[in-house]
Amino acid sequence: MRILVTCPPMLGMIDEFRPIFAGKNVELDAPDVVQTMTEDELCAILPDMDGWIIGDDPASARVLEAGAAGKLKAIVKWGVGVDNVDFEAAERLGLPSTNTPGVFGNEVADVAMNYVGGLARQTFLIDREIRANNAWPKPRGISLTGRKAGVIGFGDIGRQTARRLIASGMEVYAYDPAFTPIDGINVTPKPWFEGVEDCDFLVFTAPLNAGTHHMFNEEVLQAVKPGVRIVNVGRGPVVKQAALLEGLASGRIHSAALDVFEVEPLAADNPLRGYERCIFGSHNGSNTEDAVRRVSHQAIGYLFDFLGVK
Numbered sequence: 001m002r003i004l005v006t007c008p009p010m011l012g013m014i015d016e017f018r019p020i021f022a023g024k025n026v027e028l029d030a031p032d033v034v035q036t037m038t039e040d041e042l043c044a045i046l047p048d049m050d051g052w053i054i055g056d057d058p059a060s061a062r063v064l065e066a067g068a069a070g071k072l073k074a075i076v077k078w079g080v081g082v083d084n085v086d087f088e089a090a091e092r093l094g095l096p097s098t099n100t101p102g103v104f105g106n107e108v109a110d111v112a113m114n115y116v117g118g119l120a121r122q123t124f125l126i127d128r129e130i131r132a133n134n135a136w137p138k139p140r141g142i143s144l145t146g147r148k149a150g151v152i153g154f155g156d157i158g159r160q161t162a163r164r165l166i167a168s169g170m171e172v173y174a175y176d177p178a179f180t181p182i183d184g185i186n187v188t189p190k191p192w193f194e195g196v197e198d199c200d201f202l203v204f205t206a207p208l209n210a211g212t213h214h215m216f217n218e219e220v221l222q223a224v225k226p227g228v229r230i231v232n233v234g235r236g237p238v239v240k241q242a243a244l245l246e247g248l249a250s251g252r253i254h255s256a257a258l259d260v261f262e263v264e265p266l267a268a269d270n271p272l273r274g275y276e277r278c279i280f281g282s283h284n285g286s287n288t289e290d291a292v293r294r295v296s297h298q299a300i301g302y303l304f305d306f307l308g309v310k
Contacts, residue, residue, distance in 0.1 A: 002027040002048060002071075003303065006037050007055030007078040009287040010296045017296055024309050035264055035283070036084075039063055046072050051303045053078050053296075054085060056264075056283070061089035068093040074306035076299045079286060080104055080156075081235060083208040096306040103295050104286035105156035111285040112157070112203055112233045113164040115257030119201070119229040120144055122255075124279045142200070145169030150199040152192070152215065153206030153234055154179050161205055161233075162187050173199065177211070193220045201229050208235035218243045227254045233285045236260040241272070248275050259285045 003026055005011060014030045021028040029049065031037070036057040037045075043063055046052060047070020052059075054077045064075070064086060077085050077099035090097040118124045121141035129135040149165045151158045154176035162172045162185050173195050174187040181189075188195075192215065196202065202224070206212045216230070216239040230253055232239045241262045247253030258272070259281030266272065266280060273280075286295075303309075 001025070001050045001307065001309070002029055003051040003053065004029045004031075004045065004049040005053045006031065006033050006042075006057050007053055007299075008033050008035065009284075009292045010053065010055075010078055010299070012287075013289065013292050013296070016293070017300065020297075020300055024304065026304075026309060033057075042066070046070065051075065051307050053299050053303060055079075056081070056084050059085040059090075061086045064089045064093055064095060068095060074303055076100070076303045076306070078295060078299045081207055083235060098302055100295050100298050100302070102156045103298070104291055105160040107288050107291045108157045108205070108233050108285040109160035109164055111259060111281070112161045112205065112231055113168075115231045115233070115259070115279055115281075116144070116149070116165065116168075116201055116203065116229075118279050119231070119255050119257050119277075122277060125277055128276070147171070147200040148173065148198050149201040149203055150175060150190075150196055151187070152176075152202065152204045152238075153212075154187075154189075155205070155207070157233065158205040159185055161203055165201075165203070170201075176206075193223055196220065196224050196228075199225055199228060201231060204230075204232040204234045204238050206234045206238050208237055212238050214238070214240040214243075216240060216243060218246065221247045221252065224252065226252050228252070229254050230256040231258075232256070233259045233281075236262045236264065236283075245271055248272075248278070255279075257281075259283055 039058050043066035046067030052075045074096045082099050122139040129137045148171045150173045151162050152175045154174045165172050172187040174189045175192045179189040221243045255277035257279035260283050
């Protein structure tokens, strides 16, 4: 039996998990993946695999059909986001499938809060100027206490982000059509995008689906508070890059911190790179050794159960 793993965080610790596979006489295929494999690459390799632990790869109908025409019997999406997996196709093909929901709230919220603080005080810019230019800059930041933040998406990540924002003295608006009050998290629910004119920060934690695609767009840009700071730790296409660039160019958006982008990795000629106050991540918000270990064991367990590995 062979299992393919294409999730970069899990691959980064793959030697720790090899004994689990070896102990079950399961062959592990762990290619060198920076972000994702292509559809063509996956179509070529998956027919020889019995199971697949998926990262952000395009697990499209075409890819799953190619796998199912061969040996592929089950798939598990490592992590929370599922916009890259065609679960309807998996069901049609008889492939048992799941993700690992609700596992990264604290880790991604830590990154979101780090970005909020970094934009407020421009600490990342200061670091770059000291290192690259031997400068000693003292930009005037803003205090968080008494400011307002809109958290877009109130799932596990959004709730944990709200906890941290509230602890810093901020008032939080929560935007989520499925909003449910949570004891101990005192937020004000609002329909999107009511009240964004009051927000000093907009923090996107929402998953990508038909309802969230380009939630931040030119219409919302005209409504936001001048000088707003944007954070996105959800999915890149939730924020329309063209609208973000328009806001940065005009100054209506002070700066942005993005762990995710519409196209990843960020191209060398992407115009976002021209805005020095912005902070860029590498779609790495969940990647701590503690979380990777926990979720990888969960994903392996799910896949072994699907495949009947005892």
